[in-house]
């Protein structure tokens with residue numbers, strides 16, 4: 001006689017999301033992305049590919065950006081999670097959200113929450129001096145050039161190809177002069193990176 005499948009034991013996980021503590025009682029295989037969207041009703045974080053290729057699901061865990069589709073919720077018991085809802089809200093946008101609006105850093109908007117969260121965390125990484133693949137010198141401060149931004153944001157794909165606006169928004173949020181009509185150069189950099 002075939003054995004009947006054993007029931008999966010639920011697991012209790014405590015997540016502090018945008019400053020509010022939540023208890024999630026879920027199958028231990030539940031991803032952080034599904035816990036946010038399906039268990040807690042936080043739909044700002046988007047599911048694109050669901051396997052770490054598009055960046056639509058980017059959130060911050062204790063200040064560092066991760067793909068929430070690649071993390072189990074139970075791995076983050078006790079952690080502080082920041083989603084796009086925690087950065088700002090209509091009428092009180094964060095500087096990065098505001099810059100995306102002013103520079104048309106989106107078209108359909110599906111990738112935008114991930115782009116904004118990723119860009120916000122990326123500015124912090126650059127300020128801490130983390131080098132990227134295109135950094136010339138590992139010992140000097142990071143200057144966020146167009147090339148640096150394109151490389152550091154290469155994990156966030158935009159099917160609408162709003163990259164020129166995204167890069168200009170990030171330059172603006174970093175206190176730099178946006179590059180105006182630099183769109184063609186930026187798209188070429190992104191396409192080179194994808195090859």
Ligand code: FES
Pocket residue numbers: 046047048049050051052053054055056057058067068069070
């Ligand atoms: S949904 Fe997570 S990387 Fe695409």
Ligand code: FES
Pocket residue numbers: 105106107108109110111112157158159160161162
């Ligand atoms: S704005 Fe449509 S996918 Fe990026």
